[in-house]
């Protein structure tokens with residue numbers, strides 16, 4: 001079996017570039033040098049000053065390319081809006097057209113290119129939606145899309161059909177329909193709040209929603225999926241954290257893709273969430289020019305652990321229309337995974353998944369570690385490519401009658 005082609009071999013020595021990627025730095029002020037701290041650190045100021053038009057982009061990014069300018073003009077007319085918080089914008093390196101921050105949030109002309117296999121709803125969410133705003137794909141848990149707004153818009157968004165008011169999608173601010181469905185389905189033990197970004201709600205609205213959910217006796221577990229700690233760390237106030245901690249067990253999944261996103265402000269915001277007892281996971285999307293490189297990904301997952309965040313999923317980029325220029329191949333994703341497993345802390349290794357096109361859910365994708373699987377034995381190889389045999393006789397164990405009764 002051909003496994004040598006993907007095996008990463010010995011763990012490389014950390015290079016100076018790798019160590020630089022892991023360094024924590026403050027965001028700086030980018031093109032807003034004179035803004036007083038009180039404004040910059042205020043999440044409402046950040047939202048109000050988002051970069052959202054071609055004129056803003058031209059003003060704040062003198063190196064805007066023709067592809068980006070054309071992309072911004074078209075984004076203004078079509079589905080997914082442009083929106084970039086000053087905090088996140090200030091991380092852009094204006095000298096680098098392929099800056100990993102720039103690549104994620106500044107539209108490009110290539111967004112209008114649509115491959116035949118690309119879709120508007122790549123994960124088939126709309127067809128698994130029993131009531132508007134709920135996706136019930138897995139038996140015991142639901143995805144609850146609570147808003148169509150985000151602090152900034154990722155160009156590869158899998159829900160670009162819904163977010164930024166793209167389609168006049170009917171969001172229900174009272175949530176009665178969705179909460180009624182969850183309350184009427186006792187098999188639902190886990191609700192994942194997403195959108196859009198739930199942490200864009202003010203504290204009162206979020207508290208109302210979480211208390212309505214907590215009043216449902218069969219709900220065991222609540223999660224929030226959010227990119228706010230990355231786009232808008234100022235939103236993670238002590239007041240928000242003390243409100244959230246009333247609703248345990250509550251987990252948060254953040255979305256970070258590149259080590260440069262993990263600034264000192266972001267690290268501190270994540271620390272406040274962790275101090276509120278909220279277990280933190282990260283979901284990354286494998287992206288061309290951003291994190292399709294084993295060294296970048298390894299620095300990123302190390303930095304996430306330093307921020308008390310456990311890498312959870314690495315997503316193969318969904319087949320969203322107009323995303324081909326951002327998509328790395330599955331082969332490259334497997335090489336990234338190969339370079340992590342065994343070569344670094346197990347807690348730092350996310351599960352690589354493909355969200356099955358059309359709506360099959362997340363499917364784990366792993367490098368091949370099983371070289372032969374035969375009756376009585378299994379042949380495996382380790383992270384260095386060394387081969388081992390495990391005798392797998394499978395002798396059935398008989399439990400005495402009643403041994404497994406509670």
Ligand SMILES: *Cc1c(COP(=O)(O)O)cnc(C)c1O
Pocket residue numbers: 135136137138141142143192362
């Ligand atoms: C990702 C997802 C979930 C949560 O899946 P986990 O593997 O439990 O994190 C639930 N519902 C939908 C529709 C999803 O896409």
